Amino acid sequence: MSILQIGAGGVGWVIAHKAAQNNDVLGDITIASRSIAKCEAIIESIDKKQNRKDLSKSLYARAVNANDVAELVALIEEVKPKLVINAGPPWVNLTIMEACYQAKVSYLDTSVAVDLCSEGQQVPEAYDEQWKYGEKFAQAGITGILGAGFDPGVVSVFAAYAVKHLFDEIDTIDVMDVNAGNHGKKFATNFDPETNMLEIQGDSFYWEQGEWKQVPCHSRMLEFDFPVVGKHKVYSMAHDEVRSLQAFIPAKRIEFWMSFGERYLNYFNCMRDIGLLSPEPLTLHDGTVVQPLHVLKALLPDPTSLAPGYTGNTCIGTWVQGTKSGEPRSVFIYNIADHEVAYDDVEHQAIAYTTGVPAITAALQFFRGEWAEPGVFNMEQLDPDPFLATMPELGLSWDVQELTVAQPTINILK
Amino acid sequence: MSILQIGAGGVGWVIAHKAAQNNDVLGDITIASRSIAKCEAIIESIDKKQNRKDLSKSLYARAVNANDVAELVALIEEVKPKLVINAGPPWVNLTIMEACYQAKVSYLDTSVAVDLCSEGQQVPEAYDEQWKYGEKFAQAGITGILGAGFDPGVVSVFAAYAVKHLFDEIDTIDVMDVNAGNHGKKFATNFDPETNMLEIQGDSFYWEQGEWKQVPCHSRMLEFDFPVVGKHKVYSMAHDEVRSLQAFIPAKRIEFWMSFGERYLNYFNCMRDIGLLSPEPLTLHDGTVVQPLHVLKALLPDPTSLAPGYTGNTCIGTWVQGTKSGEPRSVFIYNIADHEVAYDDVEHQAIAYTTGVPAITAALQFFRGEWAEPGVFNMEQLDPDPFLATMPELGLSWDVQELTVAQPTINILK
Numbered sequence: 126m127s128i129l130q131i132g133a134g135g136v137g138w139v140i141a142h143k144a145a146q147n148n149d150v151l152g153d154i155t156i157a158s159r160s161i162a163k164c165e166a167i168i169e170s171i172d173k174k175q176n177r178k179d180l181s182k183s184l185y186a187r188a189v190n191a192n193d194v195a196e197l198v199a200l201i202e203e204v205k206p207k208l209v210i211n212a213g214p215p216w217v218n219l220t221i222m223e224a225c226y227q228a229k230v231s232y233l234d235t236s237v238a239v240d241l242c243s244e245g246q247q248v249p250e251a252y253d254e255q256w257k258y259g260e261k262f263a264q265a266g267i268t269g270i271l272g273a274g275f276d277p278g279v280v281s282v283f284a285a286y287a288v289k290h291l292f293d294e295i296d297t298i299d300v301m302d303v304n305a306g307n308h309g310k311k312f313a314t315n316f317d318p319e320t321n322m323l324e325i326q327g328d329s330f331y332w333e334q335g336e337w338k339q340v341p342c343h344s345r346m347l348e349f350d351f352p353v354v355g356k357h358k359v360y361s362m363a364h365d366e367v368r369s370l371q372a373f374i375p376a377k378r379i380e381f382w383m384s385f386g387e388r389y390l391n392y393f394n395c396m397r398d399i400g401l402l403s404p405e406p407l408t409l410h411d412g413t414v415v416q417p418l419h420v421l422k423a424l425l426p427d428p429t430s431l432a433p434g435y436t437g438n439t440c441i442g443t444w445v446q447g448t449k450s451g452e453p454r455s456v457f458i459y460n461i462a463d464h465e466v467a468y469d470d471v472e473h474q475a476i477a478y479t480t481g482v483p484a485i486t487a488a489l490q491f492f493r494g495e496w497a498e499p500g501v502f503n504m505e506q507l508d509p510d511p512f513l514a515t516m517p518e519l520g521l522s523w524d525v526q527e528l529t530v531a532q533p534t535i536n537i538l539k
Numbered sequence: 540m541s542i543l544q545i546g547a548g549g550v551g552w553v554i555a556h557k558a559a560q561n562n563d564v565l566g567d568i569t570i571a572s573r574s575i576a577k578c579e580a581i582i583e584s585i586d587k588k589q590n591r592k593d594l595s596k597s598l599y600a601r602a603v604n605a606n607d608v609a610e611l612v613a614l615i616e617e618v619k620p621k622l623v624i625n626a627g628p629p630w631v632n633l634t635i636m637e638a639c640y641q642a643k644v645s646y647l648d649t650s651v652a653v654d655l656c657s658e659g660q661q662v663p664e665a666y667d668e669q670w671k672y673g674e675k676f677a678q679a680g681i682t683g684i685l686g687a688g689f690d691p692g693v694v695s696v697f698a699a700y701a702v703k704h705l706f707d708e709i710d711t712i713d714v715m716d717v718n719a720g721n722h723g724k725k726f727a728t729n730f731d732p733e734t735n736m737l738e739i740q741g742d743s744f745y746w747e748q749g750e751w752k753q754v755p756c757h758s759r760m761l762e763f764d765f766p767v768v769g770k771h772k773v774y775s776m777a778h779d780e781v782r783s784l785q786a787f788i789p790a791k792r793i794e795f796w797m798s799f800g801e802r803y804l805n806y807f808n809c810m811r812d813i814g815l816l817s818p819e820p821l822t823l824h825d826g827t828v829v830q831p832l833h834v835l836k837a838l839l840p841d842p843t844s845l846a847p848g849y850t851g852n853t854c855i856g857t858w859v860q861g862t863k864s865g866e867p868r869s870v871f872i873y874n875i876a877d878h879e880v881a882y883d884d885v886e887h888q889a890i891a892y893t894t895g896v897p898a899i900t901a902a903l904q905f906f907r908g909e910w911a912e913p914g915v916f917n918m919e920q921l922d923p924d925p926f927l928a929t930m931p932e933l934g935l936s937w938d939v940q941e942l943t944v945a946q947p948t949i950n951i952l953k
Contacts, residue, residue: 311812395809398725400838409837413829420834423823424814 126152128488129204129230131191131221132212133158135316135429135473136235136274138167139481140212141184142471143519145171147485148182150492155204157187158213164188170472191217197224206230208488212481214320222258222269231267231491235274235484237365248330249337251368252503259501269501273487274480275441275460275521276302276381277366281505282512283443283458283523284374289509291456291525295376295447299533300366303384305354306437306464306475310426312392315476318422322402325393329361331380332371343390346536347382351440352526353461357384361535369503376447396421432474435464439475446530455528460521470520479521486516540566542902543618543644545605545635546626547572549730549843549887550649550688552581553895554626555598556885557933559585561899562596564906569618571601572627578602584886605631611638620644622902626895628734636672636683645681645905649688649898651779662744663751665782666917673915683915687901688894689855689874689935690716690795691780695919696926697857697872697937698788703923705870705939709790709861713947714780715871717798719768720851720878720889724840726806729890732836736816739807743775745794746785757804760950761796765854766940767875771798775949783917790861810835846888849878853889860944869942874935884934893935900930 128151130140137156144154156164164186171177171184189200191213201209201224211221211234218234225232237251255271262269272278280300288295304315314321328339345361359382370379385393396402401417408414442459460479467478487504490496495511504512513523542565544554551570558568570578578600585591585598603614605627615623615638625635625648632648639646651665669685676683686692694714702709718729728735742753759775773796784793799807810816815831822828856873874893881892901918904910909925918926927937 312809391805392809392813395726395806396813399806399810399835401815401834407834407837409829409833411833413827413833415823415827415829415834417834417838419823419825419827420815420821420829420831421813423821424831 126150126492127154127204127206128152128208128210129155129157129201129206130210130212131157131189131197131217132214133160133163133167134212134214135477136480136484137212138170138429138473139471139477140210140484141167142171142174142176142473143481143485144210144488145177145184147489147519148177149179150489152207153183153185155185155187155206157189157200159188159190161186161188174472176471192220194220194224194227197221198227201225201228201230208233208491210484210488211235212484214317219254222255225267225269226258226261226265229265229267231269233270233273233484233488233491235272235480236277237272237368247327248363248365248368251365252372256501263500266499268491268497268499270487270491270496271501271503272365272369273484273504275483276300276364277369278480278483278487278504279460279516279521279523280441280443281366281370281503282509284370284445285505285507286458286509286513287443287445287456288374292445292447292449292454295374295445297378297446297533298370298374298376298380299444300364300381301349301351301359301442301444302382303351303354303357303359303440304476305357305384306435306439308431308435308474310431312389313426313431314428315431315474316428318425318428319418322418322421323404324363326397326402327363330363331361331367331378332376333378341539343385344538346538347533349444352457352459352524354438354440359384369505373503373505429473432468432472435468435474438463439479441479444528453530455530457526457528458523459526460523462521466520482519482521483516486512486519489515540564540906541568541618541620542566542622542624543569543571543615543620544624544626545571545603545611545631546628547574547577547581548626548628549891550894550898551626552584552843552887553885553891554624554898555581556585556588556590556887557895557899558624558902559591559598561903561933562591563593564903566621567597567599569599569601569620571603571614573602573604575600575602588886590885606634608634608638608641611635612641615639615642615644622647622905624898624902625649626898628731633668636669639681639683640672640675640679643679643681645683647684647687647898647902647905649686649894650691651686651782661741662777662779662782665779666786670915677914680913682905682911682913684901684905684910685915685917686779686783687898687918689897690714690778691783692894692897692901692918693874693930693935693937694855694857695780695784695917696923698784698859699919699921700872700923700927701857701859701870702788706859706861706863706868709788709859711792711858711860711947712784712788712790712794713858714778714795715763715765715773715856715858716796717765717768717771717773717854718890719771719798720849720853722845722849722888724845726803727840727845728842729845729888730842732839732842733832736832736835737818738777740811740816741777744777745775745781745792746790747792755953757799758952760952761947763858766871766873766938768852768854773798783919787917787919843887846882846886849882849888852877853893855893858942867944869944871940871942872937873940874937876935880934896933896935897930900926900933903929
């Protein structure tokens with residue numbers, strides 16, 4: 126029994142801590158990334174926090190180029206894990222899946238490769254390339270679990286729970302993500318600034334009445350009164366799980382919403398207006414060519430550095446409306462995560478925490494044989510009950526809030 | 540009779556047009572810059588606008604490196620001008636002055652080399668290096684006229700006019716600069732973004748009760764009801780002429796103020812907060828080293844491109860308070876310039892226009908023998924009357940507004 130984790134960023138940090146806390150089930154843990162020093166820093170933090178449950182199981186650090194299939198296959202064959210956990214950025218999903226297929230080892234990741242700036246690689250096509258591995262994985266007798274973070278991830282498990290237990294028919298699914306935390310910086314992103322800024326400036330895609338709708342970013346807004354964190358404005362955004370929910374759960378409208386404070390939006394609009402969010406090459410007066418977005422990435426604080434002193438809560442959940450036994454029903458299934466509690470547990474902030482905990486919760490389902498069918502699966506396709514029974518033990522609780530049935534008031538902006 | 544103009548940016552553009560409109564006095568005009576194509580573009584514009592008054596006088600384009608004294612001397616000796624007009628950025632003032640001294644030709648520039656980020660080269664030391672040429676120029680029988688733009692420049696002539704005609708004793712001199720124009724861009728600078736952003740983020744220096752005061756940018760604000768453009772908030776800023784006014788006109792307080800709209804300040808604060816206004820080298824993740832400010836410069840519109848379609852007015856003037864015949868007195872001496880009128884005259888906007896017109900007005904005083912004494916002079920040292928009689932003929936009118944005597948309400952911010 127052992128796992129191989131590829132990626133040592135913020136999410137990888139939490140995944141490794143949580144894996145170590147469950148190494149009586151998962152076994153030895155190898156952490157691999159381009160920088161072996163980043164892997165070793167995580168192992169140091171795990172030792173410091175005494176997060177290795179079974180001291181007879183080991184932690185290893187390895188260097189690997191996740192873009193190189195042959196190098197990945199060689200590493201997998203050396204480590205011989207039962208499961209490869211892809212904790213890297215989504216653009217290495219396909220090389221790691223291919224390596225897992227070649228080495229005949231199961232695979233798990235936390236988000237899909239949606240290239241928000243490229244035609245033909247947006248939400249309506251999300252997962253297309255990864256789903257092509259379905260038959261191959263089934264024939265090879267290995268399992269692929271896709272999008273096993275919080276959003277995508279747990280929000281889809283919440284939707285599956287609603288289908289299984291709470292509704293006969295579903296009208297609308299609104300995934301909503303609020304970070305009401307405070308990192309004390311004037312402006313910073315909670316994960317990789319490049320990925321974050323591409324995600325936020327891309328058009329939003331939502332599913333309505335049997336077709337995809339594409340609208341400019343921040344052009345659809347609704348206000349919602351969230352448990353614990355209170356009222357927030359959330360904005361329609363392109364997000365992976367809208368695609369998988371659309372594929373697996375019939376509904377009239379499926380949409381993803383994220384909260385942005387006025388201050389954040391002001392910085393965002395300013396940076397976009399002057400062209401700083403562009404991934405297109407820019408030639409400086411001395412002939413140097415740079416991507417403005419890479420300059421921004423170098424200017425902003427390293428998201429990992431935000432964790433100490435980060436206060437406040439996140440609230441992420443799935444708002445489902447539909448009917449049960451002929452009666453209209455409206456529920457919000459959600460988690461509240463506390464930045465300080467996350468830091469105390471694994472020395473990281475709640476944004477990475479809410480992504481990393483579900484990945485190890487899903488890995489435990491796989492190791493226990495509950496989510497271990499050969500093939501490739503998204504989270505809403507799997508039985509939500511054992512997953513939701515386990516997740517609170519790993520640090521993320523969840524609850525169901527019964528709401529008054531009402532059509533959401535969606536404000537069309539600009 | 541001929542002039543040699545060095546520099547072919549926005550101010551150089553206007554200077555060349557105005558020189559051509561007065562070439563019956565100034566003679567042949569040679570425009571030199573690092574890029575000969577920029578010089579030729581100006582000559583094309585002059586021909587298109589038919590701005591060459593005396594068609595028997597010629598326009599020439601030359602390439603020159605203004606940092607290279609020997610190259611400058613060779614060019615001056617080839618052209619044999621009566622006056623060298625430095626229309627380049629202020630950091631070439633000293634090389635051009637030295638070349639003029641070596642070639643024994645008179646010199647004129649429009650702003651001083653204040654390095655707003657370096658200790659010992661700020662407002663209290665402004666002009667120090669250039670004033671060292673005073674004796675040398677006097678001995679060589681040549682004239683140097685410093686800071687002959689609008690601000691610095693005409694605002695000091697206004698102060699000299701106040702001393703000569705309106706006051707027995709002066710208490711305060713507040714130079715105030717409002718651009719109430721609209722260029723239609725979300726964010727742009729009216730002159731070189733690098734110079735502009737360094738100027739705006741530097742500490743302000745003002746002279747009060749016999750000593751220099753240094754305060755953070757945008758920390759002192761006053762509201763003033765300007766002729767034509769109405770009420771504006773203006774902020775204390777480091778500016779060249781505070782130094783020369785302090786040197787030549789005794790007053791209790793001397794300060795420079797510039798208007799910034801809320802929108803402009805919002806962009807400025809956002810860019811400063813994320814570090815984009817820094818001239819310090821930044822290493823990107825791929826190892827490329829850039830100055831954030833150079834990236835901003837490449838992102839923002841070329842200031843020259845703003846001129847077509849620029850509407851609205853500028854108002855720049857000198858607010859003087861003191862006593863005349865024992866009575867307190869308060870006057871605002873000012874110019875209103877119209878961006879569209881400027882464009883119609885010389886195909887450029889009013890910011891460059893208000894700098895270029897005074898330079899040629901001053902050059903005409905020199906050619907007429909009125910401002911031609913050997914030595915080095917700032918504008919407030921010279922007789923204001925012939926200059927102020929000529930300036931309106933070149934396109935910039937001026938007026939004196941008598942105000943109610945009142946201490947300005949200076950708001951201390953942050």
